[in-house]
Amino acid sequence: MIKVEFLGPIKKEPIEVDIKNLNQLSEILKQDNDLIKWLENSAIAINDTLVNKKDHPLNSGDKISLLPPVCGG
Secondary structure, eight states: OEEEEEOTTOOOOOEEEOOSBHHHHHHHHTTOHHHHHHHTTOEEEETTEEEOOTTOBOOTTOEEEEEOGGGOO
């Protein structure tokens, strides 16, 4: 399973999903109307490393973080 966490102002509890890449995660998250506005503007980190390819392979135990642009410190 892959853990997905939502940071900053995204008011969602972490979820766990059984997926192979970020394309699959995108399809799942697009079903949540509250998340749609964040998907286009957020950065994605896998195990705390920023990625920009949706076909990036995932392994069981990976952690994905959705980082909205307002997360800066």
